[in-house]
Amino acid sequence: YAGKVSKFEGKPLYPECPELALEVDEFVDFVCELFPPLGASFKIADQVEKEAFRAKLVSEGGDIHKWLSYLDTLIGKSKSGFAVGDYITIADIALFCFVLPLKSGWLDGMPTTCLDSFKNLAAHKAKLSAIPEIKAYYSEPITPLYKAFQ
Numbered sequence: 001y002a003g004k005v006s007k008f009e010g011k012p013l014y015p016e017c018p019e020l021a022l023e024v025d026e027f028v029d030f031v032c033e034l035f036p037p038l039g040a041s042f043k044i045a046d047q048v049e050k051e052a053f054r055a056k057l058v059s060e061g062g063d064i065h066k067w068l069s070y071l072d073t074l075i076g077k078s079k080s081g082f083a084v085g086d087y088i089t090i091a092d093i094a095l096f097c098f099v100l101p102l103k104s105g106w107l108d109g110m111p112t113t114c115l116d117s118f119k120n121l122a123a124h125k126a127k128l129s130a131i132p133e134i135k136a137y138y139s140e141p142i143t144p145l146y147k148a149f150q
Helices: 020-032 035-041 047-058 063-076 090-103 119-129 132-138 144-149
Strands: none
Touching: 020 063, 020 090, 035 047, 035 063, 047 063, 047 090, 063 090, 063 119, 090 119
């Protein structure tokens, strides 16, 4: 709902065009696929086991690594550098806000280098981080998590 009523630079964050809206929905769904495997790690009581489990998730062949590879390929097909279409949508915001914390260091056992091999995701992060409003918001880290967004 918020994407439908919110605009950035005069354009809706959720496209009015049905085909683009479908692409946004699909992209957001793919981003959300990262969370069930990660959520399982919060049930692990043993710290060493939890950290090993998380490291495996983002290692080549791991469940999260597979989705990151897919998202990296999708974003790499974009001519604009945005997830869908030629302007920022909630698909970009989902990707930016939900993927970058993986490398922030706030999750025990999640290597801060876990996104390093995904060059298209890095380019997307750089594109969004350069938007003046986003850059200003994250310019003064309130928490170490903010550094992942700079």
